Amino acid sequence: MKSKTKNNDWGLVLKILPYAKRKSPILLLSFILLIPLSIAGAIQPLIVGQGISLLRGEDTWGFLESYSVAEGLNLLAFILLGTIIFRTIFLAWQGFLVQKVGQEITAFIRQDLFNHVTSLSSNFFHKTPVGKLVTRLINDVEALGDVFATGAIGILSDVIYILAIIITMVSLQWQLALLLVFMLIPVSALIVYFQKQYRKANYVAREELSVLNAMLQENVVGINIVQLFRRERHNSELFRTVNERYRLAVDKTIFHDSAVSATLEWISLVAIAVVLWIGGVLILGDNLNYGTLSAFILYSQRLFDPLRQFADKFTMFQAGFTAIERISELMNIPIEIQDKDNDISLNHHNANQDAVGEIRFENVWFGYKPDEYVLKNLNFTIRPGEKVALVGPTGAGKSSIIRLLCRLYEPTQGRILVDGIDIRDITQAELRSHIGVILQESFIFAGDVKRNITLGETYDFDEIENAVKLTNIKPLIEELPQGYNTQLRERGANLSAGQKQLLAFARVAIRNPNILVLDEATSSLDVSTEADTQKALDELLINKTAIIIAHRLSTIRNVDKILVLKQGELIESGNHDQLLAENGLYASLYKLQMLATV
Numbered sequence: 014m015k016s017k018t019k020n021n022d023w024g025l026v027l028k029i030l031p032y033a034k035r036k037s038p039i040l041l042l043s044f045i046l047l048i049p050l051s052i053a054g055a056i057q058p059l060i061v062g063q064g065i066s067l068l069r070g071e072d073t074w075g076f077l078e079s080y081s082v083a084e085g086l087n088l089l090a091f092i093l094l095g096t097i098i099f100r101t102i103f104l105a106w107q108g109f110l111v112q113k114v115g116q117e118i119t120a121f122i123r124q125d126l127f128n129h130v131t132s133l134s135s136n137f138f139h140k141t142p143v144g145k146l147v148t149r150l151i152n153d154v155e156a157l158g159d160v161f162a163t164g165a166i167g168i169l170s171d172v173i174y175i176l177a178i179i180i181t182m183v184s185l186q187w188q189l190a191l192l193l194v195f196m197l198i199p200v201s202a203l204i205v206y207f208q209k210q211y212r213k214a215n216y217v218a219r220e221e222l223s224v225l226n227a228m229l230q231e232n233v234v235g236i237n238i239v240q241l242f243r244r245e246r247h248n249s250e251l252f253r254t255v256n257e258r259y260r261l262a263v264d265k266t267i268f269h270d271s272a273v274s275a276t277l278e279w280i281s282l283v284a285i286a287v288v289l290w291i292g293g294v295l296i297l298g299d300n301l302n303y304g305t306l307s308a309f310i311l312y313s314q315r316l317f318d319p320l321r322q323f324a325d326k327f328t329m330f331q332a333g334f335t336a337i338e339r340i341s342e343l344m345n346i347p348i349e350i351q352d353k354d355n356d357i358s359l360n361h362h363n364a365n366q367d368a369v370g371e372i373r374f375e376n377v378w379f380g381y382k383p384d385e386y387v388l389k390n391l392n393f394t395i396r397p398g399e400k401v402a403l404v405g406p407t408g409a410g411k412s413s414i415i416r417l418l419c420r421l422y423e424p425t426q427g428r429i430l431v432d433g434i435d436i437r438d439i440t441q442a443e444l445r446s447h448i449g450v451i452l453q454e455s456f457i458f459a460g461d462v463k464r465n466i467t468l469g470e471t472y473d474f475d476e477i478e479n480a481v482k483l484t485n486i487k488p489l490i491e492e493l494p495q496g497y498n499t500q501l502r503e504r505g506a507n508l509s510a511g512q513k514q515l516l517a518f519a520r521v522a523i524r525n526p527n528i529l530v531l532d533e534a535t536s537s538l539d540v541s542t543e544a545d546t547q548k549a550l551d552e553l554l555i556n557k558t559a560i561i562i563a564h565r566l567s568t569i570r571n572v573d574k575i576l577v578l579k580q581g582e583l584i585e586s587g588n589h590d591q592l593l594a595e596n597g598l599y600a601s602l603y604k605l606q607m608l609a610t611v
């Protein structure tokens with residue numbers, strides 16, 4: 014079990030090694046700087062010891078013998094100052110380099126994680142609360158960043174410093190040196206024990222933080238419902254429980270962290286006392302001089318100093334390991350929907366075709382969960398330019414068909430073809446550029462109107478204007494305070510639902526796709542805007558294949574074909590008149606709606 018954890022830790026270290034490699038020259042430089050820095054630090058007590066020996070007339074370094082006591086002291090003070098200045102400058106430089114590299118590596122990891130997460134399937138996002146994802150992308154990556162910024166090189170620096178001190182001490186007086194080294198062993202064991210406990214507690218704390226973030230995010234997003242249903246107090250209570258759990262979990266980490274600091278605090282005092290005691294006995298027996306004893310007293314303090322810092326960084330390392338565990342969990346989630354290496358180009362394929370935009374579902378079965386099919390053996394063809402409506406009761410599977418067509422999910426069985434090519438053989442980017450989807454609610458990004466139409470692609474202003482004219486939304490843009498440059502807030506908070514929807518039309522129009530999908534696209538518009546938009550839509554739909562989902566059946570009377578679904582099965586198909594004549598589900602739904610509007 015023990016070695017398994019160790020192997021896992023090494024596995025985790027190996028995972029971040031490629032990131033460190035990208036910055037290896039600077040990391041190497043910071044590492045090399047550690048050696049002179051540690052030597053400069055280790056000789057300081059030696060210099061102080063020489064000063065005391067000089068004062069007491071004991072043996073000193075040979076070169077000091079040619080000077081008077083006062084001159085020797087000045088020289089030693091000068092050398093000491095030199096080591097201090099050297100350490101100050103180079104420590105600052107080394108610290109800067111390490112922090113900088115740390116930030117850069119953190120940014121690489123954050124970027125890779127973002128790219129990975131945004132490539133994951135819709136399935137993953139349906140299962141994962143946003144707050145949990147944010148914790149991993151921000152807090153965990155930050156914790157890992159700390160490891161690079163101060164931990165990784167810092168821990169090496171402490172090890173080298175401890176080694177430099179031990180070597181200097183052994184060369185000075187090996188008995189006292191051994192005594193201090195022996196004191197290090199049980200202390201280190203104790204520290205390792207506390208650190209292990211810390212690591213466990215830290216994992217729990219991180220999990221609790223995820224829950225806290227998820228809850229916060231849910232409350233902010235659903236603030237309207239929270240307030241309308243007077244859930245503030247209730248939710249505040251729930252939040253308090255989670256908040257308390259997080260506090261208790263963090264308390265545990267603090268306890269183990271403090272235990273390490275306290276252990277080191279008293280052990281360094283004990284070390285000084287032991288050195289004084291044994292050193293005093295050695296002096297009385299004429300086996301040690303005062304200068305060496307003073308140097309050892311300083312060493313016993315300095316030896317535990319880097320150990321304390323080592324322990325602090327170890328804590329950071331443990332937090333870092335927890336972070337890597339959590340980040341790699343996310344990184345290891347496979348990207349379910351991937352492009353193939355030998356994809357067929359739909360553009361290329363269609364270049365010689367007269368009509369494009371054919372959609373064919375062949376024996377398509379699909380379920381969000383294994384064996385719970387929401388679409389069952391679907392077979393239908395939509396010819397190029399045809400306008401087809403999907404009709405059926407709530408939960409019949411209409412939106413699921415669209416998700417499959419856009420390859421947000423993949424069929425469990427069967428295949429879907431666009432212009433005769435299996436959509437799994439087309440790159441996702443090309444497939445989605447051929448399909449324009451307008452959903453019931455459109456998502457607006459924080460940024461100006463123009464950016465919300467182009468979505469980061471490069472279009473001339475003329476193209477934007479054309480799309481806006483084509484979709485009849487020029488009056489909307491003119492109404493906005495700064496026209497195209499009006500800043501929209503996150504999720505379009507400063508637009509009405511209808512306005513957001515109109516922007517979504519322009520977003521699709523500018524891309525000029527061969528296939529248009531309208532999923533309850535006009536339901537948030539008022540009657541007169543809907544009539545205007547319908548005109549614009551008719552224009553937009555010329556020569557294009559369209560799939561329309563609408564609950565108001567009066568809006569789809571004129572389509573070429575209506576596919577009627579019930580519990581995932583295609584039960585009727587035909588135009589409005591044919592289906593009315595059939596007197597099936599469509600006819601009864603239509604008659605019900607007609608009755609309701611009379």
Ligand SMILES: Nc1ncnc2c1ncn2[C@@H]1O[C@H](COP(=O)(O)OP(=O)(O)OP(=O)(O)O)[C@@H](O)[C@H]1O
Nearest residue numbers: 139381382387405406407408409410411412413414
């Ligand atoms: N992400 C999901 N995870 C699990 N089940 C889902 C998911 N999305 C939809 N479902 C289920 O799949 C079934 C079909 O849903 P779908 O959204 O396709 O229906 P719909 O016909 O579009 O309904 P509506 O008219 O209400 O929009 C429903 O039973 C629904 O509960």
